[in-house]
Amino acid sequence: MTETNMRIWSQVDKTAPSATKAAKVGGMNITALNGLHMIMRATEVLGPVGIGWGWKVLEERFDQGAPIMGGKDGAEVVSPTLSHTVRIQFWYKLDGERGEFEQYGCTKAVYKSSYGASTDDEAPKKSLTDAIKKSLSMLGFSADVYLGLFDDKEYVEQRKDEEALETAEDKSAEEDRQKQERLDYIKSVLGGMQGAVTLHELKKLHDVAVRKLTAKRDTQAVTRIARELAELSEKFKEQAA
Structure with missing residues (x-):
């Protein structure tokens, strides 16, 4: 029904x-x-x-x-x-x-x-x-x-990607472009997290990335970044001990 x-x-x-x-x-x-x-x-x-x-x-x-x-x-x-x-x-x-x-x-x-x-x-x-x-x-x-979803920057970016794929003449090339863009973004996030000098900075980088990737329904990338947060958080705790 x-x-x-x-x-x-x-x-x-x-x-x-x-x-x-x-x-x-x-x-x-x-x-x-x-x-x-x-x-x-x-x-x-x-x-x-x-x-x-x-x-x-x-x-x-x-x-x-x-x-x-x-x-x-x-x-x-x-x-x-x-x-x-x-x-x-x-x-x-x-x-x-x-x-x-x-x-x-x-x-x-x-x-x-x-x-x-x-x-x-x-x-x-x-x-x-x-x-x-x-x-x-x-x-x-x-x-x-x-419903106000267009007030969410991450949602709008996701819709732009979807529209670009829907209207692309060469869908395969557009898919490849978006895949490479995703990999580059994940790499930059991990690099930023590894260079964080405080636990607060580390968590902030993690939270921003997770919010963006969740809007894209990229659970695999969210899991990878969450694992990085857990590993790096332990290092900060060891240094503080």
Whole structure:
């Protein structure tokens, strides 16, 4: 039953790093997703828009918010802020059955910027894209981004390696490159650990490497580095005795 329920999710939860970019929204650093990429992935799994999945706009509106102050001494109301909201009914088909649910998308339409009151003429389009992306995320599309995994540098590096292999024209050459890169990294970690002058430095080098290799699911390398830690830790203890 679990495998059946997760059938869509498990196919689409991983995101290609090339379809993301770092962005700053409301003072927060986020991972922005390419909307067309999500639509392409949905088309691959569910079928063309309008046949295998789609949406219907149920409502859209502009909501007035706090005033934007300006003028002399900043005491004059220049304009109210406005946000655009759209509510859609999202639907999809699976094994001949139709599933549907509602979702919202929101965008700042009139807002305060360094230039004063600014207007986003594309707010309705952005709200619709936002609603579609949120709807797709409910089915598992790009779940790794929404779960915050793209905040983990090691996870992103692993996804970059996987994407490079998936898109490589010469997969054998790419595999060889990644294998050599792995060996070089392990060698550099072991060299650094062997050159550590304190037990604290040794453990720190070990922990950083294990975190990175665990993200890559490289249990063999993790075991090798753990063995090195145990052997070198004994030497530090003997020196301290």
